Amino acid sequence: MAKKKSKLPAAAGSASRLDIPVSATGNVWQPFSRMREEFDRMFDDIPGNAFGSRMMQKLYDSADPAVELRDKKDEYELVAEVPGMSSDDIEIKLSDGVLRLKGEKSESHEEEGESFMFSERHYGSFERAIKLPNGVDHKKISADARDGLLTVHIPKSAEAIQKERKIPINTA
Numbered sequence: 001m002a003k004k005k006s007k008l009p010a011a012a013g014s015a016s017r018l019d020i021p022v023s024a025t026g027n028v029w030q031p032f033s034r035m036r037e038e039f040d041r042m043f044d045d046i047p048g049n050a051f052g053s054r055m056m057q058k059l060y061d062s063a064d065p066a067v068e069l070r071d072k073k074d075e076y077e078l079v080a081e082v083p084g085m086s087s088d089d090i091e092i093k094l095s096d097g098v099l100r101l102k103g104e105k106s107e108s109h110e111e112e113g114e115s116f117m118f119s120e121r122h123y124g125s126f127e128r129a130i131k132l133p134n135g136v137d138h139k140k141i142s143a144d145a146r147d148g149l150l151t152v153h154i155p156k157s158a159e160a161i162q163k164e165r166k167i168p169i170n171t172a
Contacts, residue, residue, distance in 0.1 A: 064126045065101070065150070074161060076133060076154040083148035090150060092143055097136075099152065101128045135160025 065080040080101060082090060090103040104125040132154060140155040 064128060065103075067101075067128065067130065069130065071133075075156055076136065078130065078152040078154060080128070080150040080152075081148060082145065082150045085145075085148075085150075087145045090145065092152065094132075094138060094141060097132050097134075099130045099132055099141075099154075101130070101150070101152075102126070 065082050067078060067080045070077045070079070078099065082103065082105075085103055085105050089105065090101065093100045093102070102125075105123050107121075107123040135157045137155040137157045141152065143150060143152045145151075
């Protein structure tokens, strides 16, 4: 008896093979992202569903401020977004080359007769630890808060400000 060879659909190039074109500039995960968004939308549309993806996202979101650390000529500048917070709500500490920002954004009280339709504001406490670069003058660090931004000025030490020098290369 002769055995009949069977061809796999993917190997034979049959019509049942699923070919997803991927462009050189496209994202190979894009079809999966679209599918996830569609599932999220389905669950969000269910009336009375308190655990839709948007609600779950709020649970994962925190009050941590977004920060930037800039290298300027004579100092490093750390800028943190702290909208709705006063200087009394924020604490800055320095220990072992680590700058710690700690604070709490409290929810405003609800007035009688009003209720939220929805809220996208973030409340809660945060603590950020940022390792400072070498060559910092720890005694001259200062901070100010204005228009929802906390700016921490971190002066460079005199040695760190020195100009770069060219290193000669020895030949054998």
